[in-house]
Amino acid sequence: MMIHVEEAMGTVFSFHLESGALAPPEAAAALTAACTLLHEVDQTFSTWIADSPINQIRRAELAVGDAPSDVATVLDLCQAAGRLSGGSFDAWGLPGGVDPTGLVKGWAIESAIGLLVDAGFENGMLNGGGDIQVFGTPQRIGIRSPDRADLLACVVDVTDAIATSGVYERGLHIIDPTTGEPAERVLSATVVGPDLWLADALATGLFVEGLPGLQRIAAIDGYSALVIDLEGNLRPSPNFPIIPLEPDQT
16 A cells, blocks of 8 residues: 655545555656646646736736636636536636636546556545545545544545545635625535536535535436534535444444
8 A cells, every 4th residue: 555645735635545466666756746737737726826827817917818728628617617516616607716726636547547546556535634535446435524533424435535624624715606706605625526527516506505505416427415514513525435334333
């Protein structure tokens, strides 16, 4: 098992990888390439880097067509996520101009996993601040309690991707695009599905919309969701792959 921790995009990415028959030099090179990709994505999309292409676009100093090609790709995905979320995820509805933050980390993780799989890794997982992509063997992933970092709210069977948006570490930071104010309808929102870029965006939108968004996500083929409401109750969609906790797991 290869374990690596990389700081990028304002968070921590944890790699847990099984290289199988892949030779150590090739495995190390692929891991380095995956980490490099995460930093490149940060340089392109960070709203905290003054001269990043996304900030230049936000200031109308750069056209999307003149930016790195990844920008158009991500913004196209943002439009798709906006439609599927019923508008609760809206990269164009935030203060300061277009901001794909609610989707781009999931997309970056998927892209990094793609490099690792192409290099020959057979099983693994990449966790970036609660957005997780699994490949190979399915994994059981714990969702922490919004109130305490040392408690699990539940455990979920994950085959592909899981994303959680909440108030765990950064407080009320997710903006409701319809009001311009922080969303406060739930404590956390989790989405499971095939694609992390979409699960990431849908989790952001679900956190904004709250309980009504559960039915919308459950209607998307392959996706399911869980909300922890303001009273701390677990509110899953009918198809959410939740595993009841044993007493010693809480």
